[in-house]
Amino acid sequence: MDQSSFTAFATPAEPSKGSQGGSDGTMLQRTADSLDEQKLTPLLAQLGEEARTWRFAVAPNPCVGAAVLSRGKVVAKGFHRVFGGPHAEVEALAKAAKSQVDPDALDLMVVTLEPCSTEGKTGACVQAILKSGIRRVVVGALDPDARHQGAGLEALREAGVEVYLMEGHSELEKLSPHFLHWHAPERLRRPRPWVIAKWAQTRTGQLQPPEDIGEGRWISCDDSRSEVLELRGRVDAIVTGVGTVLADDPRLSVRTPVTCDQPPLRVVLDSFLRTPVDSHLFKPLHEGEAAGQVILLTVAGADAGRWRALEAAGAEIHGLHTEDGDHLSLREVETWLWNRGVRRALLETGPTLLNSFLDRGYVDQVRIYTGDVNGGRGTSMGTWLADASLEDRLDRELGVDAVLEGFVDENRR
Ligand SMILES: NC(=O)c1ccc[n+]([C@@H]2O[C@H](COP(=O)([O-])OP(=O)(O)OC[C@H]3O[C@@H](n4cnc5c(N)ncnc54)[C@H](OP(=O)(O)O)[C@@H]3O)[C@@H](O)[C@H]2O)c1
Known part of the structure; x- marks a missing residue:
């Protein structure tokens, strides 16, 4: 995997050592030290593929898959399955909470798309993640909507969560082309x-x-x-x-x-x-x-x-x-x-x-x-x-x- 696609997310106000400018003006830092890329790449691909099962039920929302891990092992997976229904992160967290694993041992969330930071038909996923106590989040793609892009990552980071962006690993063009049409400039206008x-x-x-x-x-x-x-x-x-x-x-x-x-x-x-x-x-x-x-x-x-x-x-x-x-x-x-x-x-x-x-x-x-x-x-x-x-x-x-x-x-x- 290209190392440059695996980056920690930081704001321009607080650039970290070794950081580089992101295309959206945010600063991205190369640091893959504490996470196992070998496992995360196929996990993101698998979550994305499974999430597409519900493409007609969720549209115009995107297909999203999420997993909660503990010490490198997947404890629970969640998907956005129906328009107006729970988001993938919320489903994964709910399943993880019901698992046998000690909540304190849940140490990573992997999600194919940047978690939402604003309340829509369901509560904001950022809040659900913060409430869960999970302190590390890996994200496969940024929100394509310029009004929200980076906001979910930023909110998590500000609350002290380590946020890693694996850009290009959950391409919306492949997973949810309909969601890109929904966000086309003409449609937004x-x-x-x-x-x-x-x-x-x-x-x-x-x-x-x-x-x-x-x-x-x-x-x-x-x-x-x-x-x-x-x-x-x-x-x-x-x-x-x-x-x-x-x-x-x-x-x-x-x-x-x-x-x-x-x-x-x-x-x-x-x-x-x-x-x-x-x-x-x-x-x-x-x-x-x-x-x-x-x-x-x-x-x-x-x-x-x-x-x-x-x-x-x-x-x-x-x-x-x-x-x-x-x-x-x-x-x-x-x-x-x-x-x-x-x-x-x-x-x-x-x-x-x-x-x-x-x-x-x-x-x-x-x-x-x-x-x-x-x-x-x-x-x-x-x-x-x-x-x-x-x-x-x-x-x-x-x-x-x-x-x-x-x-x-x-x-x-
Ligand atoms: N198989 C199915 O899935 C299905 C589903 C529904 C209906 N149907 C069947 O379809 C038949 C009815 O079809 P229909 O074609 O007569 O009716 P329709 O398509 O349901 O309604 C057509 C009417 O909508 C109004 N309308 C308003 N603005 C319009 C616009 N910009 N463009 C076109 N129409 C506009 C027009 O009347 P005004 O100008 O007077 O407003 C037009 O006559 C029934 O037999 C029904 O059983 C089948």
Whole structure:
């Protein structure tokens, strides 16, 4: 291993003997004396590889793996497994705390990415590490976000923890390319939520089955539909078009056994307020069912009578501009969602709105269930799929369905 990639982390204010300037202005010192590089390099690689298993579940967050060691032996490993769930460091620390090893003997944490220093959906990992009493931390990559880069390492170092940066050993380009897209300058300049488009299609790529199959509505099998409920519980909003509301009258809820702290907002794109006031969206929730506020995004100046009636039914309504003098501007929709705090959105809609999102490059990730159904009605997604370039693609089977997941190629966004 190149010695220069294994460095202790120090600040410019307190340069240590033999230190060198880091590219971000921090001072990095070569000192590998007290750690066994031979073991750390493969451990970081292994943690990174395992962490990628959960790439679709955590995106836009990065895939992160962590290990707690005692005298050179791994006591516990942890991974970031689900968006909104515990970070890798927290999971590893919790497992280590439950192990037989004396807490005082836990002497090293190895983590593929710089620990976070700010509170997000979960507490800051830096605080969890400090609380654990572990005094040495090895990190495989810096946070790519210039606003936070080095802050986690610095906070640990200031608290007296020895921090070693093994830059280049957990390359984000390989482990979490999606996380780099999420931090691309253009995206930071004009932020919009991470959009996961999920759809069920027949073998011919249609989103509507033949009339006589699945009540004319269901294409995917029970297992797939249960999995979608889980996904709903891990997003901030479910977005659909009024076409789906009119055709299917969905509830867009999360149901037992899936639970979530904050049920996702239910957002309907409805340019002319065609959503019926007696839709299931406005019906009381059943026991074991959770659902967020119903929000109708419409064209500013939509019919005032319908506006009032839908508000009385329980909808929150916001007027936006149109894109082409007709439909809502998706750019404005995206900005609105972001400003409302939506970071991860699930697009569960019919072919019209789905293709609008895809055409404008607003879909980041797809999950496509191809059911055991021939034929179907409406537009086929076959052409899009034939052309699609998906990064980190995963093909799997679930019951009788074929499931395809992937990140939409950056150049096609
Ligand atoms: N298989 C699946 O995964 C799946 C999922 C959901 C639905 N579906 C099926 O899809 C069918 C409904 O599909 P659909 O295509 O009619 O409805 P849709 O895509 O759900 O909704 C389309 C409507 O959204 C509104 N919209 C607002 N802004 C838009 C924009 N910028 N671009 C495009 N549309 C915009 C438009 O109506 P306004 O202009 O009036 O607002 C448009 O007619 C149903 O049969 C349903 O069962 C299948």
